[in-house]
Amino acid sequence: MSSAQIEPVRLTIGPDIYRDLRSVAEAGRVVPVLLHGTVKVWFLTRAADIAEAAVDPRLSADDAHLAGKDSAHRSSVKVALMGMDGPAHLERRRILMAPFSPRQISHLAPRIQLLADELVAAILPAGRADLVNSVSLPLSLRVICELLGIPLSERPRFEAAVNKVFLPSANAESEEIVRAAREELYRYFTDLTNQKDSFPESSLLALLKQEESLTPRDLIESATLILFTGYETTANFIGNALLALLKNPEELQLLRAHPSKTAQAVEELLRYCGPVATGPTRYTREEVVIGGSRIPAGERVILGFGCANRDAARFDAPDRLNIEARRDPHFAFGRGPHYCLGAALAKVESEIGIRTIVDRLEDLELDGEPVWRASFLHGLERLPVKYRSKRSEDDR
Numbered sequence: 001m002s003s004a005q006i007e008p009v010r011l012t013i014g015p016d017i018y019r020d021l022r023s024v025a026e027a028g029r030v031v032p033v034l035l036h037g038t039v040k041v042w043f044l045t046r047a048a049d050i051a052e053a054a055v056d057p058r059l060s061a062d063d064a065h066l067a068g069k070d071s072a073h074r075s076s077v078k079v080a081l082m083g084m085d086g087p088a089h090l091e092r093r094r095i096l097m098a099p100f101s102p103r104q105i106s107h108l109a110p111r112i113q114l115l116a117d118e119l120v121a122a123i124l125p126a127g128r129a130d131l132v133n134s135v136s137l138p139l140s141l142r143v144i145c146e147l148l149g150i151p152l153s154e155r156p157r158f159e160a161a162v163n164k165v166f167l168p169s170a171n172a173e174s175e176e177i178v179r180a181a182r183e184e185l186y187r188y189f190t191d192l193t194n195q196k197d198s199f200p201e202s203s204l205l206a207l208l209k210q211e212e213s214l215t216p217r218d219l220i221e222s223a224t225l226i227l228f229t230g231y232e233t234t235a236n237f238i239g240n241a242l243l244a245l246l247k248n249p250e251e252l253q254l255l256r257a258h259p260s261k262t263a264q265a266v267e268e269l270l271r272y273c274g275p276v277a278t279g280p281t282r283y284t285r286e287e288v289v290i291g292g293s294r295i296p297a298g299e300r301v302i303l304g305f306g307c308a309n310r311d312a313a314r315f316d317a318p319d320r321l322n323i324e325a326r327r328d329p330h331f332a333f334g335r336g337p338h339y340c341l342g343a344a345l346a347k348v349e350s351e352i353g354i355r356t357i358v359d360r361l362e363d364l365e366l367d368g369e370p371v372w373r374a375s376f377l378h379g380l381e382r383l384p385v386k387y388r389s390k391r392s393e394d395d396r
């Protein structure tokens with residue numbers, strides 16, 4: 001059957017994205033969707049179809065395959081690697097992989113713990129805080145600074161520019177301010193990469209500098225890619241996970257009582273409230289039939305990772321957060337050749353961030369309404385909470 005004649009479902013990415021995704025999934029396996037009232041996409045909603053489509057070479061990550069007038073709406077965020085296919089993609093991925101090895105991540109873990117301890121210690125005395133701005137965002141950005149090898153003295157300038165470029169919705173900055181910050185960031189990377197021995201050995205930028213096949217421009221693009229893919233995603237996830245735990249107190253209690261369950265809790269939370277809820281776009285190189293629907297060449301297909309994670313055919317009681325459930329692997333980090341390069345890092349960082357908060361803040365509860373961020377990623381702009389500090393009790 002062709003779904004071409006079916007009236008498209010209108011989808012605007014809003015605060016309750018998983019509820020909206022449920023309504024898309026209820027409309028069918030492969031659903032024509034009008035995103036934000038303008039962009040026509042074919043939305044894949046079933047885990048089995050998405051797993052297959054993610055490895056189907058007829059679906060390209062490169063929007064050069066968009067046909068006709070639709071090509072006028074090409075993505076404005078074209079980032080190296082994510083828009084590449086085949087051997088060229090594999091080769092670029094290979095170059096970027098070294099700093100993400102389990103060995104490198106285990107070296108980074110004590111440093112991540114220190115950063116998390118520092119951030120949580122700073123909010124202890126007040127007894128209330130916004131966990132997004134005071135913990136999850138700075139933790140995520142500082143871990144990326146560590147990974148890239150940004151010198152400590154440069155971080156305030158670097159972090160300020162990054163926040164203007166990569167979190168425009170948070171700051172509601174004008175286009176001009178964002179453009180100026182983007183140029184500043186570009187100049188900053190150029191200066192840094194021109195300096196001799198500017199990065200600590202084994203940092204990502206030092207490793208990339210040794211790669212002869214990379215031009216200085218490639219190097220800057222790669223650093224930008226890491227910020228684009230790693231910053232808001234991980235910060236959002238930690239915020240989403242904390243909110244989900246606050247709304248499911250028995251699960252929070254379970255996690256408090258059993259620190260050894262943190263890793264499995266993070267897996268379940270990634271499935272339940274991962275930040276890449278709608279999923280990435282692919283472009284059909286030729287006509288394809290997916291889930292019984294015929295999709296012409298040159299069209300957009302969305303791999304609905306958030307729908308896959310709530311697909312009852314794959315996960316029992318999928319709308320319930322259940323840390324102890326034994327489940328199949330989730331789709332929060334994607335599938336296939338573009339599987340998240342930073343997945344191991346994101347998991348370690350989230351485990352440390354969530355654990356540190358759960359351990360140090362007692363009687364943690366919401367202190368007002370959480371505010372969702374207007375972004376294509378699912379995440380909070382503010383998570384106001386109040387708590388007692390565990391240390392202040394020990395001191396008594």
Ligand code: HEM
Nearest residue numbers: 081082229230233234237276280333334338340341342346
């Ligand atoms: C909870 C946090 C994160 C989530 C949920 C997440 C999710 C994803 C997903 C779904 C993809 C696949 C996109 C696609 O199929 O086109 C992806 C790709 C990617 N992620 Fe992550 N990510 C997270 C954190 C990170 C971090 C911390 C880094 C690096 C510091 C990172 C680096 C990347 C890169 C480089 C890619 C592109 C891979 C490629 O195209 O080959 N991610 N991520």
